[in-house]
Amino acid sequence: xxxxxxxxxxxxxxxxxxxxxxxxxxxxxxxxxxxxxxxxxxxxxxxxxxxxxxxxxxxxxxxxxxxxxxxxxxxxxxxxxxxxxxxxxxxxxxxxxxxxxxxxxxxxxxxxxxxxxxxxxxxxxxxxxxxxxxxxxxxxxxxxxxxxxxxxxxxxxxxxxxxxxxxxxxxxxxxxxxxxxxxxxxxxxxxxxxxxxxxxxxxxxxxxxxxxxxxxxxxxxxxxxxxxxxxxxxxxxxxxxxxxxxxxxxxxxxxxxxxxxxxxxxxxxxxxxxxxxxxxxxxxxxxxxxxxxxxxxxxxxxxxxxxxxxxxxxxxxxxxxxxxxxxxxxxxxxxxxx
Ligand SMILES: [Fe+2]
Numbered sequence: 187x188x189x190x191x192x193x194x195x196x197x198x199x200x201x202x203x204x205x206x207x208x209x210x211x212x213x214x215x216x217x218x219x220x221x222x223x224x225x226x227x228x229x230x231x232x233x234x235x236x237x238x239x240x241x242x243x244x245x246x247x248x249x250x251x252x253x254x255x256x257x258x259x260x261x262x263x264x265x266x267x268x269x270x271x272x273x274x275x276x277x278x279x280x281x282x283x284x285x286x287x288x289x290x291x292x293x294x295x296x297x298x299x300x301x302x303x304x305x306x307x308x309x310x311x312x313x314x315x316x317x318x319x320x321x322x323x324x325x326x327x328x329x330x331x332x333x334x335x336x337x338x339x340x341x342x343x344x345x346x347x348x349x350x351x352x353x354x355x356x357x358x359x360x361x362x363x364x365x366x367x368x369x370x371x372x373x374x375x376x377x378x379x380x381x382x383x384x385x386x387x388x389x390x391x392x393x394x395x396x397x398x399x400x401x402x403x404x405x406x407x408x409x410x411x412x413x414x415x416x417x418x419x420x421x422x423x424x425x426x427x428x429x430x431x432x433x434x435x436x437x438x439x440x441x442x443x444x445x446x447x448x449x450x451x452x453x454x455x456x457x458x459x460x461x462x463x464x465x466x467x468x469x470x471x472x473x474x475x476x477x478x479x480x481x482x483x484x485x486x487x488x489x490x491x492x493x494x495x496x497x498x499x500x501x502x503x504x505x506x507x508x509x510x511x512x513x514x515x516x517x518x519x520x521x522x523x524x
Contacts, residue, residue: 393421405487
């Protein structure tokens with residue numbers, strides 16, 4: 187067998203096996219990198235080709251060039267993808283430590299986007315202690331920053347929405363931002379308690395990690411899929427217990443955080459049998475902020491509703507038992523979206 191034939195054969199085998207060794211990534215995962223840690227592949231006329239080489243400098247022009255060439259479906263080799271994850275972990279760690287140095291809006295925007303990218307990695311691998319601990323420390327730091335920068339919340343929210351993160355990864359942060367804002371406005375809850383509730387709210391859905399993404403986006407769920415979805419609070423507790431500093435009362439809130447059930451109001455089919463009862467002011471606040479932030483955002487299976495309609499639904503659930511708290515929410519959201 188001649189040498190050229192062997193080399194051609196080898197090249198063909200390598201090329202044909204490449205798809206099996208690649209994992210997809212979103213272009214958003216490249217936004218906050220300064221240098222590309224491994225080769226990035228795209229598709230050119232059906233064939234995988236390197237579109238960014240390892241160590242390439244990332245800037246706006248690089249991204250524009252990718253979009254111009256319609257290279258938005260990207261891949262990395264599976265064994266090299268961990269380099270991208272490590273880069274984002276390091277970025278988040280560094281930004282989280284220096285949130286108050288420099289422009290607070292720029293820092294917070296970067297911090298929240300990196301948190302969301304890292305949450306995606308955590309949901310893909312919820313038993314990874316490094317990912318969980320980094321998220322926990324970063325969310326704690328974010329809580330302190332947001333409490334000291336209430337006037338920036340609206341700009342932070344608007345900037346964050348521009349990134350168009352997948353809603354499963356964005357929802358915890360948005361609902362927790364609203365929760366912190368309304369609790370802070372109440373003037374009766376300590377900063378320490380607000381921090382604990384912010385963490386509770388952020389991590390309440392980490393149990394969604396066991397649900398395939400294809401299920402998130404469906405309008406009509408099978409009974410089996412509904413059951414998996416309804417178990418996510420219990421799964422969150424299993425993932426968090428003994429690994430991060432979230433106390434038993436807060437785990438109880440996570441267990442109850444669908445007291446006003448999204449399944450009841452959003453998904454097709456009858457409401458679940460024996461829906462859990464709403465327990466306590468804190469559970470109600472976490473649950474309602476989750477509900478409102480979900481309702482006023484688009485989903486693949488429905489359009490967003492108005493804030494007015496979201497508040498009307500909340501009113502029907504809580505205004506008898508929590509009239510003052512409901513008024514507080516109305517005032518908060520009216521000011522926020524004014
Ligand atoms: Fe949830």
